[in-house]
Amino acid sequence: xxxxxxxxxxxxxxxxxxxxxxxxxxxxxxxxxxxxxxxxxxxxxxxxxxxxxxxxxxxxxxxxxxxxxxxxxxxxxxxxxxxxxxxxxxxxxxxxxxxxxxxxxxxxxxxxxxxxxxxxxxxxxxxxxxxxxxxxxxxxxxxxxxxxxxxxxxxxxxxxxxxxxxxxxxxxxxxxxxxxxxxxxxxxxxxxxxxxxxxxxxxxxxxxxxxxxxxxxxxxxxxxxxxxxxxxxxxxxxxxxxxxxxxxxxxxxxxxxxxxxxxxxxxxxxxxxxxxxxxxxxxxxxxxxxxxxxxxxxxxxxxxxxxxxxxxxxxxxxxxxxxxxxxxxxxxxxxxxxxxxxxxxxxxxxxxxxxxxxxxxxxxxxxxxxxxxxxxxxxxxxxxxxxxxxxxxxxxxxxxxxxxxxxxxxxxxxxxxxxxxxxxxxxxxxxxxxxxxxxxxxxxxxxxx
Ligand SMILES: *[C@@H]1O[C@H](CO)[C@@H](O)[C@H](O)[C@H]1NC(C)=O
Ligand SMILES: *[C@@H]1O[C@H](CO)[C@@H](O)[C@H](O)[C@H]1NC(C)=O
Ligand SMILES: *[C@@H]1O[C@H](CO)[C@@H](O)[C@H](O)[C@H]1NC(C)=O
Numbered sequence: 410x411x412x413x414x415x416x417x418x419x420x421x422x423x424x425x426x427x428x429x430x431x432x433x434x435x436x437x438x439x440x441x442x443x444x445x446x447x448x449x450x451x452x453x454x455x456x457x458x459x460x461x462x463x464x465x466x467x468x469x470x471x472x473x474x475x476x477x478x479x480x481x482x483x484x485x486x487x488x489x490x491x492x493x494x495x496x497x498x499x500x501x502x503x504x505x506x507x508x509x510x511x512x513x514x515x516x517x518x519x520x521x522x523x524x525x526x527x528x529x530x531x532x533x534x535x536x537x538x539x540x541x542x543x544x545x546x547x548x549x550x551x552x553x554x555x556x557x558x559x560x561x562x563x564x565x566x567x568x569x570x571x572x573x574x575x576x577x578x579x580x581x582x583x584x585x586x587x588x589x590x591x592x593x594x595x596x597x598x599x600x601x602x603x604x605x606x607x608x609x610x611x612x613x614x615x616x617x618x619x620x621x622x623x624x625x626x627x628x629x630x631x632x633x634x635x636x637x638x639x640x641x642x643x644x645x646x647x648x649x650x651x652x653x654x655x656x657x658x659x660x661x662x663x664x665x666x667x668x669x670x671x672x673x674x675x676x677x678x679x680x681x682x683x684x685x686x687x688x689x690x691x692x693x694x695x696x697x698x699x700x701x702x703x704x705x706x707x708x709x710x711x712x713x714x715x716x717x718x719x720x721x722x723x724x725x726x727x728x729x730x731x732x733x734x735x736x737x738x739x740x741x742x743x744x745x746x747x748x749x750x751x752x753x754x755x756x757x758x759x760x761x762x763x764x765x766x767x768x769x770x771x772x773x774x775x776x777x778x779x780x781x782x783x784x785x786x787x788x789x790x791x792x793x794x795x796x797x798x799x800x801x802x803x804x805x806x807x808x809x810x811x812x813x814x815x816x817x818x819x820x821x822x823x824x825x826x827x828x829x830x831x832x833x834x835x836x837x838x839x840x841x842x843x844x845x846x847x848x849x850x851x852x853x854x855x856x857x858x
Contacts, residue, residue: 491852492545494538494845495797499754499804502537506836507550513581513835516589518603520814521574523834528813530752533834538801538841550844552586555579556613558850559661563616567652567709568665569623571735573603574832575665576619579843580608581835587612605651620652623669625709631672640689641674645704648712656716661850663796664709665732667769668831670698703772706731710780710793717791726790728853731777732842733799734769736762737831738806746819749830751807754838762803770799792853798842806830808838 510517510524540547566576580589587610594606604621623630627647631640656662673687676696684696713729738749777795784791810829812819819826833839 492540492848493542494540494545494547494848495800497538497540497801498757499536499801500539502535504549506534506840507585508581508836513584516577516580516584517835518573518577520829521810521832521835523810523813523837526810526813526816527818528834532752533807534836536754538844547844547848550582550840550847552583555847555850556583556587556610556615558847558854559615560613561615562660563618563658564661564663565618565620565652565655565659566663566665567620567622568625569667569669570832571668572663572665572732573619573621574835575663575732575839575842576617578835578839580617582840582843583610583617593618620655622649622652623666625649625664625666625705630669639673641669641672642677643674643701643705644677645683645701645708646678648708653712653716656713659727661728661730662713663730663732663846664706666705667702667734668737670702674698676701699768699772702769703776706773706776707779710776711783714780714784714787714789714791718787718789727792728850729780729791729793730796730846730849731773731794732796733773734766735798736766736803738809739828739830740806743828743830744825746812746824746826748828749806749809749811753807755804755806760803762800766799766803770797792856794849796842796845796849798845801841802838805838808833810834
């Protein structure tokens with residue numbers, strides 16, 4: 410589901426003391442079945458990950474007891490159902506995208522402008538995500554509605570190139586009706602200029618920006634430059650100030666990371682090595698990256714909550730969104746021309762999700778829920794939610810640039826080409842992430858003060 414705010418819990422705490430015994434009895438007999446129904450047909454409160462759709466084996470006894478407890482707590486909020494956008498199917502849609510490779514060409518990173526690069530098939534542009542949850546239809550993106558919701562506010566994307574991909578999608582969607590003015594990073598078309606960009610929508614005094622931070626925490630990236638280090642270094646206890654220092658000016662923060670964690674890396678905390686992956690220094694044993702991935706998400710969310718509490722003055726109410734891992738689709742050899750050459754999405758159940766994609770998704774849902782709890786306990790004005798795109802993204806192996814990351818599909822027509830089966834064509838499936846983001850921003854703006 411797309412949500413992990415603490416609202417159900419806090420509202421139950423506030424109202425319970427005022428309930429008479431009679432109402433309590435009513436609550437148990439009437440609201441619990443209601444909540445159960447709600448639980449069955451639409452969404453699962455992700456505060457308890459054991460009944461997230463990710464739980465691999467349906468949960469043990471302890472987890473089931475936990476789930477029942479959870480439902481009791483959630484009961485009073487059942488009147489206000491929350492939508493689960495994470496599960497559903499892609500259905501054909503004749504409407505097509507709001508923008509194209511030329512109308513928004515300057516915003517789209519070259520490698521993701523599949524239209525301009527001559528991708529011949531267009532079918533991948535004519536699909537809509539239909540969530541399974543009853544009454545959870547996902548309306549087409551409305552630029553006016555989004556900008557009205559963030560009037561006078563700043564929406565920041567923080568993370569790796571998938572964060573940038575989603576940011577550029579949002580700018581193109583909004584820009585299809587309201588002019589976007591690039592106010593930072595207009596200096597050139599180079600990779601560096603694109604790492605920190607900012608657009609103003611003067612019509613609504615709104616800002617959209619992107620901050621490059623592939624680990625969310627401080628770190629140094631591997632480099633192929635002469636003399637460069639061949640692995641990443643992550644300092645898990647140090648915030649990445651390139652974005653964290655700007656938190657006081659951000660209202661909606663979308664975190665999006667993952668792919669950089671697959672590379673060889675050393676992990677440090679307080680100056681000491683705490684682990685490594687494909688260990689470049691063989692004296693340290695391999696720890697894998699799942700643990701530090703969790704720490705990175707946890708610490709970034711902590712930082713957002715901590716700084717919202719300490720920054721005096723400016724509006725502190727914030728929405729922190731964790732966009733869950735976006736899977737890659739290299740089906741076979743990465744340099745084969747058909748590495749991700751599908752032309753249609755997978756049907757529900759047709760493709761099994763990889764273990765790693767599932768784990769990263771689960772980790773992010775759990776950390777978003779834990780941070781939402783922490784924010785509630787601290788009385789923070791930060792709402793934390795998970796934007797659960799992993800499953801709907803996993804079904805869209807047809808939506809990547811593939812060989813059309815280069816003009817003409819790699820040129821030469823040889824049997825070996827570079828493919829991009831990680832990022833998404835713009836326009837493309839990632840526009841749907843922002844349709845869901847709009848629903849989340851709307852719920853946040855309409856929520857309690
Ligand atoms: C792209 O969109 C613009 C503006 O809507 C339109 O004028 C143009 O014809 C479109 N180009 C293509 C290739 O569809
Ligand atoms: C625009 O928004 C900023 C907050 O982001 C606010 O300080 C400023 O007063 C707003 N300007 C106008 C003209 O509304
Ligand atoms: C990040 O870590 C490096 C290496 O320890 C350090 O030199 C740098 O000052 C840190 N930057 C921030 C913003 O914490």
